[in-house]
Amino acid sequence: xxxxxxxxxxxxxxxxxxxxxxxxxxxxxxxxxxxxxxxxxxxxxxxxxxxxxxxxxxxxxxxxxxxxxxxxxxxxxxxxxxxxxxxxxxxxxxxxxxxxxxxxxxxxxxxxxxxxxxxxxxxxxxxxxxxxxxxxxxxxxxxxxxxxxxxxxxxxxxxxxxxxxxxxxxxxxxxxxxxxxxxxxxxxxxxxxxxxxxxxxxxxxxxxxxxxxxxxxxxxxxxxxxxxxxxxxxxxxxxxxxxxxxxxxxxxxxxxxxxxxxxxxxxxxxxxxxxxxxxxxxxxxxxxxxxxxxxxxxxxxxxxxxxxxxxxxxxxxxxxxxxxxxxxxxxxxxxxxxxxxxxxxxxxxxxxxxxxxxxxxxxxxxxxxxxxxxxxxxxxxxxxxxxxxxxxxxxxxxxxxxxxxxxxxxxxxxxxxxxxxxxxxxxxxxxxxxxxxxxxxxxxxxxxxxxxxxxxxxxxxxxxxxxxxxxxxxxxxxxxxxxxxxxxxxxxxxxxxxxxxxxxxxxxxxxxx
Numbered sequence: 338x339x340x341x342x343x344x345x346x347x348x349x350x351x352x353x354x355x356x357x358x359x360x361x362x363x364x365x366x367x368x369x370x371x372x373x374x375x376x377x378x379x380x381x382x383x384x385x386x387x388x389x390x391x392x393x394x395x396x397x398x399x400x401x402x403x404x405x406x407x408x409x410x411x412x413x414x415x416x417x418x419x420x421x422x423x424x425x426x427x428x429x430x431x432x433x434x435x436x437x438x439x440x441x442x443x444x445x446x447x448x449x450x451x452x453x454x455x456x457x458x459x460x461x462x463x464x465x466x467x468x469x470x471x472x473x474x475x476x477x478x479x480x481x482x483x484x485x486x487x488x489x490x491x492x493x494x495x496x497x498x499x500x501x502x503x504x505x506x507x508x509x510x511x512x513x514x515x516x517x518x519x520x521x522x523x524x525x526x527x528x529x530x531x532x533x534x535x536x537x538x539x540x541x542x543x544x545x546x547x548x549x550x551x552x553x554x555x556x557x558x559x560x561x562x563x564x565x566x567x568x569x570x571x572x573x574x575x576x577x578x579x580x581x582x583x584x585x586x587x588x589x590x591x592x593x594x595x596x597x598x599x600x601x602x603x604x605x606x607x608x609x610x611x612x613x614x615x616x617x618x619x620x621x622x623x624x625x626x627x628x629x630x631x632x633x634x635x636x637x638x639x640x641x642x643x644x645x646x647x648x649x650x651x652x653x654x655x656x657x658x659x660x661x662x663x664x665x666x667x668x669x670x671x672x673x674x675x676x677x678x679x680x681x682x683x684x685x686x687x688x689x690x691x692x693x694x695x696x697x698x699x700x701x702x703x704x705x706x707x708x709x710x711x712x713x714x715x716x717x718x719x720x721x722x723x724x725x726x727x728x729x730x731x732x733x734x735x736x737x738x739x740x741x742x743x744x745x746x747x748x749x750x751x752x753x754x755x756x757x758x759x760x761x762x763x764x765x766x767x768x769x770x771x772x773x774x775x776x777x778x779x780x781x782x783x784x785x786x787x788x789x790x791x792x793x794x795x796x797x798x799x800x801x802x803x804x805x806x807x808x809x810x811x812x813x814x815x816x817x818x819x820x821x822x823x824x825x826x827x828x829x830x831x832x833x834x835x836x837x838x839x840x841x842x843x844x845x846x847x848x849x850x
Contacts, residue, residue: 358524401453410735496646612724659714
């Protein structure tokens with residue numbers, strides 16, 4: 338049985354209400370990727386969990402979402418996009434309620450698994466619907482709105498999570514989703530049209546199993562590698578072998594199967610293929626940087642969690658402003674030129690971060706994060722629009738799911754590389770600085786210095802070691818920022834992979850109905 342097809346984009350009724358409804362669900366899901374991070378210490382005490390055990394509250398969600406995301410395209414085609422969207426909203430909201438009332442670590446980990454499974458489809462479905470209800474010349478404006486939710490929500494997540502935890506308790510980090518989920522469900526059920534369903538494409542169980550094996554093993558390796566001392570642990574090697582085998586068998590199977598799990602037609606579109614490569618790298622930049630700032634501000638510089646969130650919030654403002662600008666100029670200026678400006682600003686902001694020090698003021702951080710937010714905002718919208726510009730409409734849902742998948746994998750990889758470089762460079766820097774601590778160093782013989790860092794007293798040595806640790810850690814942070822800056826500069830030549838779309842003449846984007 339086939340459902341009614343959605344309205345053509347040019348005559349879609351209630352476009353504004355549809356946009357609001359699906360963006361509520363998008364923001365709800367995007368917030369949950371980071372909102373729980375700052376509440377982990379409070380959860381740990383409340384649930385009597387060890388530090389390595391409480392980390393599963395984050396890991397379970399990430400792994401479940403990563404494995405379930407590729408299912409979105411097939412499920413939407415088989416059961417209808419609206420039905421899948423409504424089931425996902427209900428499941429995610431109920432799972433959030435269960436997380437909020439969980440009484441044990443086992444309960445909350447299982448509930449977070451459910452959150453990840455049901456939330457996986459929300460972002461790709463929202464992107465596909467926004468593209469469908471808007472004509473091509475308005476795709477940039479639509480993606481500016483969608484990108485604002487995707488990029489700003491994870492940035493503001495720690496701020497909101499810190500405030501809820503501090504003002505109420507950690508359970509409200511999850512319970513806040515309930516009213517949002519109810520409003521999103523009402524809006525989608527009333528205004529979103531159902532898409533046609535088809536049973537022509539069978540479910541490729543073997544392909545899905547191999548892809549899930551590769552994704553799951555990779556996520557576990559990246560999430561637990563630092564805790565397991567990376568290559569010194571048998572678990573890391575087992576996960577690496579499973580990851581390589583899973584992806585390799587999936588690729589070979591997809592190239593030979595009659596109905597592969599991921600449609601090969603996606604990768605025949607050059608702009609989409611190149612866009613996925615760039616989206617993977619952007620995920621590493623975005624999430625790699627986001628993950629570094631809370632421990633830098635709280636653990637090293639000593640700012641309270643709420644203050645840290647307030648300092649980092651302007652980054653989201655920079656992103657919103659950039660998306661408003663790019664939504665207006667897209668179609669008039671070559672998207673590759675906008676991307677070049679965006680990556681250049683991002684690289685410049687990371688260059689500013691390499692000059693961070695222990696005695697810097699908050700405005701040094703705020704300025705760099707605003708510039709970075711603006712730069713990434715300039716990147717997100719045109720890249721998304723170009724990637725989907727030449728894709729047939731029936732592939733958009735599956736393409737959105739795959740694009741979200743590669744971005745999230747890139748984010749996990751960026752976080753893991755950043756944390757690994759930070760840990761290794763900290764040890765190296767600490768040893769290098771400590772080499773200069775000896776009775777023959779004239780700087781340590783100055784009267785004012787000896788009053789604090791006296792090599793001949795226990796208190797003096799302890800104070801000196803504390804300062805060496807702080808300096809070594811700050812240098813390690815700037816080393817990671819330097820690495821991310823080099824990665825950003827290296828991405829710029831890849832913009833040549835994108836081809837300008839001449840299939841239509843873009844007109845200035847109009848406001849939402």
